[in-house]
Amino acid sequence: MDRLGPLGRLGRWTATHVRAVVIGWIIVAIGLGLLAPKVEHALSGAGWEATGSESVAARAQLDESFGGLSSSGLMVVLHAQDGTVADPAFRRAVAAVERTLRADPRVAEVVSPQQGSSISRDGRTAVVQAGADAAPDEMVRAASDLRAPLRAAGEGAGIEVSLTGASGMWADFNHANRSAMLKSELLSWPVTLAILVLAFGSLVAAGLPLMLTIVGLVASAGSLFLVAQLFDVSIWALNFALMFALALGIDYALFVVMRFRGALASAGGDPVRAVAEAMDTAGKAVMFSGVTVLISLSAVLLVPSPAFRSMALGIMLSVVFILAATLTLLPAVLAKLGRRIDRLALPWARAGEHRSERFRAWGERLWRRPWGWGAAALAILLVLAAPIGELRTGMPSIKVVPQEDGARVGYERVQQAFGDGAPGALQIVAPRADAARVVAVARADAGVAAVMPPLDGADGRALVQVTPSADPSSPAVGETVDRLRADLPASALVGGAPAENHDLEQVLEAKTPVVIGVVLVLGFLLLLVALRAPVIAAVGVLTNLLATAAAFGVAKLIFQDGHLASLIGFDPQGFLDAWAPVFFFAMVFAIAMDYTVFLLSSAKEHWDRSGDPREAMVGALAHSGRIVFAAAAVMVAVFFTFALSGPLPPREMGIILGVAVLLDAALVRLVLLPVLLRLLGRWAWWLPRPLDRLLPAVRFGHGAAHHASEAGLLNRS
Structure with missing residues (x-):
């Protein structure tokens, strides 16, 4: 116990101060929980704009x-x-x-x-x-x-x-979205509980992730209410916070509880010692995972749009509370439960089993035949990612609103009565002296169907209403906006809902590469600090891109081309919503990095202990493969339930995230990444001497000595 790291010492403190920790979290839960019911009415539905446009x-x-x-x-x-x-x-x-x-x-x-x-x-x-x-x-x-x-x-x-x-x-979209989220939650909880019971083998153990989720949800909802008193916060922030609280609460609890059960068996039943060991190993991986998720989502703050920034903030709040509860409340409860964590166990469950024999055998199979398995996984991912080159995006059309809702009914009535572009008129504001010129330019544009006479306003301004000839969601309207801005007097401003959507699309298009680049660089740096191995840190980041690209390739086939539209039950828009590439990329990458940290931290632990590449790869799968598999099963179930009901954007979210997690766990974390560990061998853990001096000494193995091989030939640059 004398070699415990900071998180191990924190675990030991929480295990010996259970009452203080539990009372502290009860105060937090009650204090913020009283505000949680008010959050839905405090959040907003707008904010889909490009600030400063x-x-x-x-x-x-x-x-x-x-x-x-x-x-x-x-x-x-x-x-x-x-x-x-x-x-x-x-x-x-x-x-x-x-x-x-x-x-x-x-x-x-x-x-x-x-x-x-x-x-x-x-x-x-x-x-x-x-x-x-x-x-x-x-x-x-x-x-x-x-x-x-x-x-x-x-x-x-x-x-x-x-x-x-x-x-x-x-307004109609938010109403339909709330109903869909409630329906999805009711569907997801029983499925989640069933998978957790199978994964943990015990009803008591399976309840711990739900405890974390509930605490995280209550705390983040109450916090969002407080934030909403200062800033406009999108209603979507609550939706995403719910999803991530459930997903990460399950992930983190799985990793820590599995490690605790194994440590409890080896520690002779001493819960304090078992908690300290679990937090010194799995707790460290959870901390790095949580920080990685926060870093990935923080890149979304680069998009100058209130809706995006508030959604990222909502998820980050839920991650902070889930992470804090995992590092304090969970070890305290584990110490209190001790051996009782295996009560109400399933008949076939084996208490204290931390190393999975099935996943060890799978690791051995990959070790013997890496090329065949690796090539097959890579081929599937590349085939699924191929359509991404033809992906089109656009701001949500009226099709995101249910057909029977007033907004869509009124929209279609206006189109039938006044023309395709009538529901989204462009509004040009200019000095009164320039009004005639504005009218002349607008009437001469091929994308304009009608121009209303100028309307005089205060401060010497005039308003000219322009009806486009195409549906407001059509790319042609965006082209019309660009032409008008180029031809109109410099004093004229082109606004209206279609122009606002167009400006936000332009900002998203410009910021998406920046966000992706920042996420990749920061993800690599964090993995480098955690693993002290630049080669495998780069591999971990690059393999994340494969699953993400494949998920967006599938999204293109479904939501842009309309495949499976009748089965899933939606009306395709012919494009993916414009926020998907930047926002869903950050979310998918965050989840993928979650699994990467779990798998590679386990591999690093075995490498530090043995210096054997085979033991690092096979041992990582044996100890974390089941956790990754179970966590992914829960996430896929949760995300796919969101794809079964409600407006189109939640369906996009559920399909993209669900497919990404499925592909990442099944093909990347459990096949491709282990194969690359096998092929790289010792070079996976190579560390140049200059980096060795710069990087902090991070160890994932409890009490494991630093293996001599790390200071040997491979570390000589």
């Missing part, structure tokens, strides 16, 4: 000078199957809609339907516009609050009333 500047001018008639404003569509706007019933419905809108303090100005602009030629469809008198996030909440009253305003007159526009779309 031209479109955001245009929106600010529209809100200031034109009564809030920007992309954040509300669009209410009234439609009569039989009558027209001239009928008394239709007029009563319009009046009721306008009264409802004016009664809300978040509405600045209400514009009645007008012939030639917001009343269809057949007179059966009319649009009422409401200006925004609140921030975009608050207008999404306003849309959510007003959906039902507005719908009721037309029911008495037999008029269909639908709230659409950007705020209406996000």
